[in-house]
Amino acid sequence: MIVLGREGFSERLAKELRAEFARIETKVFPDGESYFRISEPEKIRGKKAILVVRGRTPNLDQNRMLTESFLLLDKLKALKAKKTCLLLPYIPYSRQDREFLKGETVSVKTVRNLLKEKCDLLVNVTSHDFRKEGWIDKKTYNIDATESVTEFLKSKKFENPVVMAPDMSVSENVEELAKSLGGNSIGFEKERDLKTGKIRTFGKIPNLRGRELIIYDDVASFGETLYKAVLMGKKAKASKIICILIHVLSVYNKKFEKNSIDLIKDESDEYYSSDTIESPITKFSIIKQVSEFLKENF
Amino acid sequence: MIVLGREGFSERLAKELRAEFARIETKVFPDGESYFRISEPEKIRGKKAILVVRGRTPNLDQNRMLTESFLLLDKLKALKAKKTCLLLPYIPYSRQDREFLKGETVSVKTVRNLLKEKCDLLVNVTSHDFRKEGWIDKKTYNIDATESVTEFLKSKKFENPVVMAPDMSVSENVEELAKSLGGNSIGFEKERDLKTGKIRTFGKIPNLRGRELIIYDDVASFGETLYKAVLMGKKAKASKIICILIHVLSVYNKKFEKNSIDLIKDESDEYYSSDTIESPITKFSIIKQVSEFLKENF
Structure with a gap:
């Protein structure tokens, strides 16, 4: 098993899981495109890979988190990971879960379905809709923190x-x-x-x-x-x-x-x-709980 | 046929195509999520729908353009459009078209494939890779401007x-x-x-x-x-x-x-x-050329 991510969080999760770790290098080009690179691509082949996409507030860029998820999941597939798990401690677009006015996009549903298609297991932490019927299936899990x-x-x-x-x-x-x-x-x-x-x-x-x-x-x-x-x-x-x-x-x-x-x-x-989001008042971790879930279910 | 979009560009395209037009209402929530609404959802059912996603510079938010495409294409499907065409005059993430360093994500490829899956026809204007073999198929078209x-x-x-x-x-x-x-x-x-x-x-x-x-x-x-x-x-x-x-x-x-x-x-x-991008030096339009293509091919 290998954990991929950017910050200390992912490294600590890897330690807790006794899994390998590969750092994601990242930058934003001045024209607005984001760049991502898996630092040790040769480590991926044949492994179960957990991709962590996590943000920081203020200025949490939820759209960028989505792009990051898509680009890296596709890369993990190209690098022949055995299975992929996408861990989004805070899942982007977790607010609008129904059509208040006719014609509105229901972003929670679209985003969740898109992400689910691209990985074998999608894991979120305490997301608003986690008790909604039909939205949770074998491929999606919300950890109640x-x-x-x-x-x-x-x-x-x-x-x-x-x-x-x-x-x-x-x-x-x-x-x-x-x-x-x-x-x-x-x-x-x-x-x-x-x-x-x-x-x-x-x-x-x-x-x-x-x-x-x-x-x-x-x-x-x-x-x-x-x-x-x-x-x-x-x-x-x-x-x-x-x-x-x-x-x-x-x-x-x-x-x-x-x-x-x-x-x-x-x-x-x-x-x-x-x-789940790195913030100025972050004081406790969900890593132990997440790691216990992943040990049993991935 | 119906054209959906935000700015004058989409309205002018609709006119040129003699198609209907439905405005996309949009805002960004202070927490970073984007909101989209099709203003006249009842117009969509049974129609061929052309969704225009177009940006403005400075500060072109390419990640947001992707989210906008996904959310609205999903909505058009839910509203039972007969067929969908996504028109991205400037396609987001059109730069990184190969792996320069091992482990890098090839964003052009991932983005294009993701978008293609979600519509019946994907149309771009003069994108860098438009002569690349294998990337262009029946569902993708690059108009040379x-x-x-x-x-x-x-x-x-x-x-x-x-x-x-x-x-x-x-x-x-x-x-x-x-x-x-x-x-x-x-x-x-x-x-x-x-x-x-x-x-x-x-x-x-x-x-x-x-x-x-x-x-x-x-x-x-x-x-x-x-x-x-x-x-x-x-x-x-x-x-x-x-x-x-x-x-x-x-x-x-x-x-x-x-x-x-x-x-x-x-x-x-x-x-x-x-x-293709609204800029301070925008002086000519690709609408006529795009409309001619769409008349014949969608």
């Missing part, structure tokens, strides 16, 4: 934590997470107005005096959902507010005149994101 | 023109072009040092006193080849120097501390590019 989150938070030894899920899609995980940490969970619903983009929240939360509030969400882009949750926590007098996210994107939030990562940093006491 | 160039230059009524091809790949066309304009052609060879990137030129050109020198090339990115040709023309005392290009990209040229388009503008008397 709650296990990595739990392990990381356990090491922090909170005294009296309560876990909150601002997005109902992770609420099941949140109950489990709270149990593992010896605390309990609360949830609130949000609803986004499709025209104005404003988020409306429902429900109240109990008094949290003397308790650490852990807010767990799968993805933050504008950071607005998280911000609302933090405000609720403050109002409820939580002793400490901890934000923990799988994927974090640094997107400029007009209303608060700062990017989402700064919003999170400024408004909470502790803030952590995983290494 | 020399016809459009000739027509445009004829309207300029030069008195005593001579046409020069700084790149041998267009030399055949240049002879024809010169004949049509009532002049003659000269050529010179260039060779690029793969390590340093420096361009070496061979051969001399005759005295051009009293003659208009037309320099014709298919693509300019850094503008360096063209610049060398202009210098040769000046040395040979041409009365006027005219640069004419199919595709022009505005790429910053470190050596001259300006972008390639400004280099062309500053160093020559007249400068024209086609509308």
Whole structure:
């Protein structure tokens, strides 16, 4: 087995898997085309190859991540890899999963199908649509990163934590997470107005005096959902507010005149994101969990 | 038949073809994902659909052009178009057409194959590899834009023109072009040092006193080849120097501390590019030629 990728992440994954490693050399030509080279092409023939395509925020270039995937998977085939696995810890175009207005492209579906055709196994981490029927098959797998989150938070030894899920899609995980940490969970619903983009929240939360509030969400882009949750926590007098996210994107939030990562940093006491996207608040890794999955399934 | 696209170009093509037109609405989300919507989706069913994906320089985003092609072709299929044609006047990733160093991705090949799979006909204009064996088949067509160039230059009524091809790949066309304009052609060879990137030129050109020198090339990115040709023309005392290009990209040229388009503008008397890419020097159109091809072949 061989792991291919650009950054320390891929090397660490190779180590964890006791697999070989081949570095991807990369640059962007001034005319906008990207260049990729597998540094040791002679290593590929006959091997199971895991290609890691991972990005960095700010300025995550999701279109480039797609091109990178296509060009390198094609190259691995030309170099006669035995099987190919594409690991996209954060899968590009994971947002638009349905047609809100007639005529809109459903990018999640198109992108997923395109990528799936080009490899033997497509692996993502905690992607929004991972419970959607029909989108998951033998060739596609979404690793739910709650296990990595739990392990990381356990090491922090909170005294009296309560876990909150601002997005109902992770609420099941949140109950489990709270149990593992010896605390309990609360949830609130949000609803986004499709025209104005404003988020409306429902429900109240109990008094949290003397308790650490852990807010767990799968993805933050504008950071607005998280911000609302933090405000609720403050109002409820939580002793400490901890934000923990799988994927974090640094997107400029007009209303608060700062990017989402700064919003999170400024408004909470502790803030952590995983290494699915390299970010200024990346503090824990999904590598162990991913490697365990790959050992069993690839 | 229906033409789909974003800018005036696509509307004009539809008019020339006497076809319907449907506008593509588009935006970029702040997290980097692109959004596309076919404005009148009900128009598609049962029709032959021509999707135009065209960019603008500076900052031509070639990766985004690929994503746009994939998402919209998939949508056209979902909307039950009878047949699809993808028109990429400038095809993204048209540069790296072979493996210079072992392990490099051959992006031209991968991109072309990917796109071809997703439509019934793939049409490009003057792409670098268009004479390569095996890459052109029933589903792929490269329109040689020399016809459009000739027509445009004829309207300029030069008195005593001579046409020069700084790149041998267009030399055949240049002879024809010169004949049509009532002049003659000269050529010179260039060779690029793969390590340093420096361009070496061979051969001399005759005295051009009293003659208009037309320099014709298919693509300019850094503008360096063209610049060398202009210098040769000046040395040979041409009365006027005219640069004419199919595709022009505005790429910053470190050596001259300006972008390639400004280099062309500053160093020559007249400068024209086609509308395969929308640029500050776009002055003539390939629409008539493309429409004639499509009328016969789609």
